Amino acid sequence: MSNGSQPNRNPTGLRGDAILFTFAFVFAIVAISAAAFHYQVKPKDIAVLGFIAFSIIILAFAAAVLWQLATGTIKLGGLISEPLQPGESGPYGKASLSRFQFLIFTFVIAGLFLMLCIETGGFVEIPPNVLGLLGISGGGFIVSKAVGLPKQDNQSNAGGQGAGGQGAGGQGGDQGGGQS
Amino acid sequence: MSLGDIGFLIQYAVLPWLLLFFAVIAIQILRGDINTRGLLRTRSGNRDIDPERVAILGTTLFAAGAYLVSALHQGAVYVEATHSYQMPDIPDALLVVLTGSNGVYLGGKIMRKTQGDTRS
Numbered sequence: 621m622s623n624g625s626q627p628n629r630n631p632t633g634l635r636g637d638a639i640l641f642t643f644a645f646v647f648a649i650v651a652i653s654a655a656a657f658h659y660q661v662k663p664k665d666i667a668v669l670g671f672i673a674f675s676i677i678i679l680a681f682a683a684a685v686l687w688q689l690a691t692g693t694i695k696l697g698g699l700i701s702e703p704l705q706p707g708e709s710g711p712y713g714k715a716s717l718s719r720f721q722f723l724i725f726t727f728v729i730a731g732l733f734l735m736l737c738i739e740t741g742g743f744v745e746i747p748p749n750v751l752g753l754l755g756i757s758g759g760g761f762i763v764s765k766a767v768g769l770p771k772q773d774n775q776s777n778a779g780g781q782g783a784g785g786q787g788a789g790g791q792g793g794d795q796g797g798g799q800s
Numbered sequence: 801m802s803l804g805d806i807g808f809l810i811q812y813a814v815l816p817w818l819l820l821f822f823a824v825i826a827i828q829i830l831r832g833d834i835n836t837r838g839l840l841r842t843r844s845g846n847r848d849i850d851p852e853r854v855a856i857l858g859t860t861l862f863a864a865g866a867y868l869v870s871a872l873h874q875g876a877v878y879v880e881a882t883h884s885y886q887m888p889d890i891p892d893a894l895l896v897v898l899t900g901s902n903g904v905y906l907g908g909k910i911m912r913k914t915q916g917d918t919r920s
Contacts, residue, residue: 732887
């Protein structure tokens with residue numbers, strides 16, 4: 621608390637802007653509740669308003685992700701790439717067919733599911749064969765990922781560092797980069 | 801405005817989002833921003849195209865396209881037993897072809913990896 625690099629802290633350990641936000645939040649809640657009580661708002665109306673607010677937040681998340689994908693802030697370059705093997709150069713490893721297959725099937729089934737849900741106006745069931753299709757593709761992806769992992773040098777990883785090395789390999793497999 | 805009206809609006813917001821998401825990925829693949837180097841080749845050895853990779857790519861695109869066209873023609877299928885709708889089913893033969901194609905691809909990959917380990 622006596623740290624000179626944090627001048628905004630007060631003796632209670634809370635930042636001034638955090639206290640201000642808390643008061644503003646509580647005030648907003650009380651004001652909304654008072655207004656709802658005064659105008660005798662029905663629970664159904666509150667649910668509708670909450671649903672609208674929730675939907676706007678979720679759609680804002682979706683739009684932000686889409687915008688960052690389109691502008692390249694979220695990089696997709698290694699989306700279907702294997703992890704880099706020792707001796708390979710470049711930002712990404714070789715492209716993986718099993719990842720590509722998983723991507724294609726996921727797109728097809730997700731798109732169809734959404735369209736059929738809109739058509740019927742409710743959730744549609746997914747038949748076992750369609751789940752089997754995703755299972756085959758996903759299983760192939762996992763096996764391919766396990767086979768494509770870079771070999772760990774057991775001697776250099778001796779002394780309890782083997783688990784950390786495995787984790788780094790798995791992370792590189794997800795992102796397709798980050799290993800040089 | 802009721803909850804149903806909002807849900808009606810939301811579904812027409814989610815569908816364009818999903819389509820745009822697919823479009824962004826497809827455009828990035830076509831522009832080369834998403835790496836597709838070596839999609840039809842093995843990591844080591846010669847630079848020739850591998851037959852099993854061509855086979856699995858063809859099978860994948862055929863299966864996805866066939867199911868998409870079939871599902872769009874059929875629409876949601878009404879199930880009497882559960883009084884609900886479900887997605888159209890995939891023929892067993894198509895699953896067998898996909899399983900075989902994946903098996904050949906993974907078998908070749910594992911075999912090459914094993915041979916590479918033996919050589920080194």
